[in-house]
Structure formats: C-alpha cells, structure tokens
Amino acid sequence: MPALDRLHRLHRFAWPLAVANLVANIGIVVTGGAVRLTGSGLGCPTWPRCTDESYVAHGELGVHGAIEFGNRMLTWALVVIAIACFVAVGRTGRTRATVLAAVVALGIPAQAVLGGITVLTDLNPWIVAGHFLVSMAIIGVCVALLDELRGPTRPASDRLRPLAWLVLAATWVVLYLGTVVTGSGPHSGDLESRRTGLDPQVMSHVHAAAVYALLALTLGLAVLAHGLGATVVRRAAGALLALLLVQGVLGFVQYFTDLPEVLVGLHMLGAALVSAAVTWTLLSTMSRRAEWAQPKSSGSSATATNSSDR
Structure with a gap:
C-alpha cells in the first residue's frame, strides 16, 4: 500500500526533523523574548x-495582542515539528533516540501550559x-537527540x-541567575x-561572578582536553568558550547602555546557544562507536541496530 510504504520511509526524515526541532526551539526563545x-x-x-x-486576538488589543497571539501560534508549529520528529525517529527503531524525541514532543505542550500560567499570574517573574529554563532544557534534549x-x-x-559535568552545572547556575x-x-x-x-545591580554582579567561574572552568576543560589529545572535547569546549565570551561582552555592553531591547534579545539568543553548546560539550566526553545506519524495513516494522542502545 502506498501509504504504508510512505510510513516505512519516514525514517529518512528523522535527521532533518531533529535539526528543525532544535532550530524551532531556539527560535521560540527569541520570539518569546520579543514578546x-x-x-x-x-x-x-x-x-x-x-x-x-475569543481565542484569537482582535483589533481592540492592538499590536501587543497581535504579537502575543502570534507567539502562541508559533507553539503549534513546534508541536507539529516535534510530533513529526517523534514519528520519524520511531521508525528508525532506535530506542534512546525515540525516547529523546518523545521528551521534546511532550515538553512543548508542557511549556505551553507553563506559558499560560505566566499569563494567569500576570507575568510573575519567578x-x-x-x-525560560524549561526551554533551555528542551534545547539540551534536542542536541542529545541529534548526537544520538x-x-x-x-x-x-x-x-x-x-x-x-561541573561546567554543565555552572552553566545552569549562570542561566538561573540570568x-x-x-x-x-x-x-x-x-x-x-x-x-x-531584588536589587538589579547587585544581582547583575552576582551573575557576573558566576560567569567568571564558568569561563575559568570551560577554559580549564579546553586546555586539559588539548593536553590529553581529546580532539572532540577540545573543539566542543572551545566553541562553548567562544560563545561565553560573546555572551559576556553582550552582557557588559547591555549593562552599561541601560539594557537596550535589541541587545537583550541577542543575549537571550546567546543563552539558548550556550545551552546547546554545553550539552554538546558534556556529550563529547561520552563514547560513541557507531555511525548512522539506515534502519531496515520489512513488513509492518522498521528496525535498526545501534551500539549506543546496548
């Protein structure tokens, strides 16, 4: 049956949909920041x-209503991508990848509910x-899925x-303090x-101190990885270090220029990229011995073997 044949071939879209998952979840952080x-x-x-x-915005709400409603609609795009990714990854027969895709697919509606709670509590800052932090976690899971x-x-x-692991923990402290x-x-x-x-100036200094500690830990990881000849770890830590330096510069500039909206938005994008980079840095220390293998399709199921599912 043509429909069944198309279902068997869904595994071919697992990788592009996993990439789309990551890009879309980073994008929703930026659009949420714009709101x-x-x-x-x-x-x-x-x-x-x-x-x-009404479930939809109308003219009386003005541009603010259109912006907020538009961001809500983007959530549905994320849901579609996440579900399609879950189905495609499921067709590969790779258990861990399927679980990771399921976590992303379930995390997005959970985020929508949490977003609703923020509205119902009149944007309670906590x-x-x-x-925001749940979005950072989902981005990390998206990276883990790509690696899987x-x-x-x-x-x-x-x-x-x-x-x-210490770098990852320090990153999350920095994200929280942010x-x-x-x-x-x-x-x-x-x-x-x-x-x-809380005093924003005091909290900014506390946040900066945590960033200094994170920079030192990341630099130490990169140097140690270079000394041990761990090329993958060195590159991952180096990329993370570069992102942190850019984030640090953005943070200082926005602090001394009274927080212009464009720089704050770029800082939020940087935070999402840091979450992705620190996840990859940790994963780079873990073994991976099998390359991508196309699953075999037969009858009504598709199976694949991956040494990471041992």
Missing part, C-alpha cells in the same frame, strides 16, 4: 483564550524564569567527564507586572 521586550506579555490578557470572549542520530564517532573521555537579573530589571513584559524586588 517581553515589546511589552506584549499580556497582549492576550488571559489563557487559553486570548480574551474572555514563573517566567521557570518558563548522527553524532561523530569518539572514545570515552573518563578523565574529562567530571569537569564537563533569569533572576531579568526578573529584577525593567523588561517585565508589561508595565503593570511586578518585579522580584
């Missing part, structure tokens, strides 16, 4: 409807922070892995939304 930076966080003042009478599908062959780097700084600063998403009440 907040334009003061459109309550453009649709309730959830799941846009208003008490809930907004959680909403077509990651490069590499040996285990047992001596480097503990330091890589949300605390944001929650105490001026870009609340709506003029009526409350802030955390």
